[in-house]
Amino acid sequence: MTRIDRRPQGVYPPTEAMLAEPVDPAIARAQEERLTEVWKTKTGLRYLMSVNNTEIGKWYTLTALAFMLGAGVLALLMRVQLAFPGMRFLDAETFNQFFTMHGSAMMFLFAVPLFEAMAILLLPAFLGARDMPFPRLSAYGYWSFLIGGTFVLGSVLFGAAPSSGWFMYPPLATEDPGIGSDIWLLGLSFIEIASIAAAVELIVGVLKCRPPGMRVNMMPLYAWYVLVVGGMILFAFPPLIAGDLLFELERALDWPFFDPTRGGDPLFWQHLFWIFGHPEVYIVFLPSIAIAAMIVPTVAQRPIVGYSWIVLSAVGTGFLSFGLWVHHMFTTGLPNISLAFFSAASEAVVIPTGIQLFVFVATLMVGRVKINLPMLWIAGALAIFTAGGLTGVMVAIAPFDWQVHDTYFVVAHLHYTLFGGTVLPVMAGVYYFYPFFTKRLLSVRLGRWAFWLIFGGFNLCFLPMHLTGLRGMPRRVFTYPGDLGWNLLNLISTVGSFIIAAGFVIFVYDLLRPGKPRLTVRNPWKAGTLEWTDTVKGEDWGVRSIPYITSRYPLWDQEKLVERMDAGRFYLPDTEEGHRETLITSVIDARPVMVQRVTGDAWITIWAAIFTGGAFILPTFHMYRPAIVCGAFAIVCVLYWLWTSTACVPKRQMVDAGLGLKLPVYASGPEAVGWWAMWITMLGDATAFASIVFGFFFYWTARADFLPPDALHADPVLVAAMLVCLGTSWALTLGARRLNRAEHVGAARAALAAALMLAIGGGAALGLSVLDLTPTVSTYHAIICAIAIWTGAHVALGVLMQAYALAGSLFGKVDPNHDAILWNITLYWHFHALTVLVTAAMFGLAPRLL
Ligand code: HEM
Numbered sequence: 001m002t003r004i005d006r007r008p009q010g011v012y013p014p015t016e017a018m019l020a021e022p023v024d025p026a027i028a029r030a031q032e033e034r035l036t037e038v039w040k041t042k043t044g045l046r047y048l049m050s051v052n053n054t055e056i057g058k059w060y061t062l063t064a065l066a067f068m069l070g071a072g073v074l075a076l077l078m079r080v081q082l083a084f085p086g087m088r089f090l091d092a093e094t095f096n097q098f099f100t101m102h103g104s105a106m107m108f109l110f111a112v113p114l115f116e117a118m119a120i121l122l123l124p125a126f127l128g129a130r131d132m133p134f135p136r137l138s139a140y141g142y143w144s145f146l147i148g149g150t151f152v153l154g155s156v157l158f159g160a161a162p163s164s165g166w167f168m169y170p171p172l173a174t175e176d177p178g179i180g181s182d183i184w185l186l187g188l189s190f191i192e193i194a195s196i197a198a199a200v201e202l203i204v205g206v207l208k209c210r211p212p213g214m215r216v217n218m219m220p221l222y223a224w225y226v227l228v229v230g231g232m233i234l235f236a237f238p239p240l241i242a243g244d245l246l247f248e249l250e251r252a253l254d255w256p257f258f259d260p261t262r263g264g265d266p267l268f269w270q271h272l273f274w275i276f277g278h279p280e281v282y283i284v285f286l287p288s289i290a291i292a293a294m295i296v297p298t299v300a301q302r303p304i305v306g307y308s309w310i311v312l313s314a315v316g317t318g319f320l321s322f323g324l325w326v327h328h329m330f331t332t333g334l335p336n337i338s339l340a341f342f343s344a345a346s347e348a349v350v351i352p353t354g355i356q357l358f359v360f361v362a363t364l365m366v367g368r369v370k371i372n373l374p375m376l377w378i379a380g381a382l383a384i385f386t387a388g389g390l391t392g393v394m395v396a397i398a399p400f401d402w403q404v405h406d407t408y409f410v411v412a413h414l415h416y417t418l419f420g421g422t423v424l425p426v427m428a429g430v431y432y433f434y435p436f437f438t439k440r441l442l443s444v445r446l447g448r449w450a451f452w453l454i455f456g457g458f459n460l461c462f463l464p465m466h467l468t469g470l471r472g473m474p475r476r477v478f479t480y481p482g483d484l485g486w487n488l489l490n491l492i493s494t495v496g497s498f499i500i501a502a503g504f505v506i507f508v509y510d511l512l513r514p515g516k517p518r519l520t521v522r523n524p525w526k527a528g529t530l531e532w533t534d535t536v537k538g539e540d541w542g543v544r545s546i547p548y549i550t551s552r553y554p555l556w557d558q559e560k561l562v563e564r565m566d567a568g569r570f571y572l573p574d575t576e577e578g579h580r581e582t583l584i585t586s587v588i589d590a591r592p593v594m595v596q597r598v599t600g601d602a603w604i605t606i607w608a609a610i611f612t613g614g615a616f617i618l619p620t621f622h623m624y625r626p627a628i629v630c631g632a633f634a635i636v637c638v639l640y641w642l643w644t645s646t647a648c649v650p651k652r653q654m655v656d657a658g659l660g661l662k663l664p665v666y667a668s669g670p671e672a673v674g675w676w677a678m679w680i681t682m683l684g685d686a687t688a689f690a691s692i693v694f695g696f697f698f699y700w701t702a703r704a705d706f707l708p709p710d711a712l713h714a715d716p717v718l719v720a721a722m723l724v725c726l727g728t729s730w731a732l733t734l735g736a737r738r739l740n741r742a743e744h745v746g747a748a749r750a751a752l753a754a755a756l757m758l759a760i761g762g763g764a765a766l767g768l769s770v771l772d773l774t775p776t777v778s779t780y781h782a783i784i785c786a787i788a789i790w791t792g793a794h795v796a797l798g799v800l801m802q803a804y805a806l807a808g809s810l811f812g813k814v815d816p817n818h819d820a821i822l823w824n825i826t827l828y829w830h831f832h833a834l835t836v837l838v839t840a841a842m843f844g845l846a847p848r849l850l
């Protein structure tokens with residue numbers, strides 16, 4: 001067999017002469033027909049099979065907005081209860097469920113998913129790409145979100161909702177007798193996993209799906225923010241997922257992670273939660289800044305001032321936000337020195353945040369501003385967010401926080417930042433992008449009404465709360481006595497909340513109102529970025545041809561760009577073999593690398609989501625066996641979907657990508673998007689593992705009695721056997737990839753088979769070495785068992801991957817020229833080998849050395 005040469009052939013970058021050459025209209029028309037056929041959205045019930053980013057993005061956005069409205073209704077009901085002292089509208093338990101669900105839904109079902117939804121919808125358009133790299137993954141993420149979100153939010157209708165607050169502190173939540181806390185832990189873990197899947201997709205999208213010529217320093221700012229926020233999700237959510245896992249083990253099996261009487265510590269949950277929780281605040285806020293960063297230059301009709309400043313501060317905010325979590329724990333009795341440090345760090349984050357706001361102000365000052373509706377919302381957002389930032393500076397000072405902690409002052413602060421930082425910018429985004437994705441126009445008059453009602457109502461509702469808090473009203477109380485001077489303030493807040501609601505009613509009416517005028521020009525705001533090249537018909541294929549970019553604002557700077565895109569002059573004007581395709585470029589300078597065949601519509605993703613949902617949801621009702629069955633089915637679905645789509649060997653290796661460029665349709669290793677997705681996923685996975693290991697050391701520092709006398713439990717022989725088996729399995733997996741490349745296919749298969757057997761052996765040794773532990777008696781036993789569960793599950797996954805690769809080799813999906821699967825599983829095993837090493841050290845060495 002000869003090695004296939006997959007280097008791009010032809011001229012790149014294109015010359016002006018090549019771009020100026022006209023396209024034969026007959027050819028162009030035939031191409032258009034083929035594109036239409038291939039990208040056509042299905043109708044009827046089969047519409048639900050869609051995986052195209054525009055459909056998924058739309059559903060995702062609408063679902064997240066619907067969850068927001070649901071959470072908003074809960075808020076209104078709470079405000080009714082608080083309108084007068086001694087009200088009997090809601091009882092205490094219902095009120096607890098309502099504020100918990102309101103907070104949790106706003107954060108987990110609205111703010112984060114909405115960012116991902118809008119990014120899925122818009123990112124390909126910003127990048128002139130046809131679709132995201134893994135459309136089925138977005139579909140899977142969406143269905144998981146819908147199922148999980150409905151389950152979690154729906155529980156409130158049955159009075160079964162969680163009621164311990166959105167941060168679920170133990171012991172309140174560990175001892176909650178109902179199933180509310182389980183719904184929170186399992187339901188939201190499920191959604192978080194979907195969020196991570198979307199983040200992986202978005203990060204790879206930004207890195208690999210940019211149009212030719214769009215080097216990193218030319219990316220639309222939105223794409224930068226997607227990258228930063230995607231990265232933050234990757235490092236912030238896994239600690240929470242790890243925490244959820246431990247928490248659920250405590251609730252279901254009585255493993256004492258947070259129970260101080262048996263060596264646990266409730267503060268460990270607080271750390272895990274806030275390592276997630278503080279970055280979360282920026283995870284929901286930065287995407288809003290990203291929307292502003294798209295709208296402000298358009299309104300000012302000039303490029304953003306200080307592009308690199310804003311990029312640097314976005315990245316800086318992302319990093320800094322991971323160093324602040326302790327400011328949520330100022331009252332837990334931590335050492336003063338760490339209070340001082342985290343207090344200072346919390347103030348420091350003001351700098352990058354401030355820079356971003358100043359960049360907008362500067363752009364508006366030097367531009368020719370004509371205030372339009374989206375800009376109105378942005379202005380309102382900046383005003384409210386800045387006010388919230390100022391109270392943030394106040395509560396970041398530890399002694400001040402000691403005074404106002406858990407009062408309405410904090411409720412006011414967090415709503416100023418969250419409402420100003422998410423709801424208002426999102427509304428700006430909806431008004432700005434609505435013409436783009438529906439090709440219709442919203443009413444300016446109704447939009448103004450909605451704005452002033454929501455903006456005014458918000459301030460009426462939340463400004464007085466600062467005072468309510470300073471006068472001592474604690475948060476999370478369902479009622480209060482009438483003689484403490486809180487009555488009038490509360491009544492004003494309630495009136496304000498209904499004014500906000502009135503604004504939303506107008507907004508929703510405008511969204512649903514039939515007969516809105518059609519869009520007549522494709523770029524109604526005269527913006528400079530690629531998404532506005534979409535025609536007023538809004539064809540399903542996205543762009544007619546993928547342009548060559550030489551500017552940050554191509555629509556302002558590149559003459560004839562739109563005309564040439566429409567004519568099919570640029571890349572991928574055609575789909576000769578009837579596949580959905582998009583262009584993959586290199587990470588830094590966006591040179592064309594390959595043509596990616598993306599997967600098409602399918603039911604399998606819905607099934608995969610349903611079964612995954614079953615695996616997470618059934619355990620809340622203690623139905624463990626059906627849950628395991630569902631989990632197995634979910635795995636089968638995912639395997640089937642991978643096997644039938646991404647694993648295919650192409651018939652023709654090189655295809656014509658337009659402008660005389662020939663590109664490969666297959667890639668493996670670092671050239672392939674799948675390999676990047678694996679890397680990114682494994683970073684998140686490793687973070688979750690690190691969080692559990694962090695738990696071990698946390699207990700060790702926090703508790704003198706952490707290591708019990710029998711800590712040296714593990715049989716050294718078993719630990720050594722595990723290490724040797726899994727280590728050899730890793731080496732053989734790597735060897736299989738090399739052997740296969742060197743055309744020793746038989747040897748590669750033998751290596752895979754041996755690796756698989758050894759991994760099973762290693763897993764068995766791992767299991768045996770923890771067999772005599774009793775995790776219910778002490779936290780040490782429990783955490784060691786948790787590590788074993790984690791590593792064991794990863795061994796199983798590793799075995800599954802080896803078997804998959806072996807099957808691929810036997811059934812013609814892996815050969816010396818097509819080894820993407822082997823590259824991906826080897827990458828997995830690199831990470832896994834590290835996990836095994838750490839696990840062995842925890843079992844065998846840590847008790848000896850500590
Ligand atoms: C329609 C406007 C809103 C109103 C009237 C409202 C009202 C409330 C009320 C009454 C509480 C309970 C306070 C307490 O008893 O301690 C609350 C808590 C909370 N709200 Fe809102 N809210 C609104 C919007 C939002 C938004 C947009 C977000 C986030 C994106 C949000 C996030 C939260 C959080 C995280 C909590 C804390 C929940 C807890 O204590 O566990 N709210 N809100």
Ligand SMILES: [Cu+2]
Binds near residue numbers: 324325
């Ligand atoms: Cu914080």
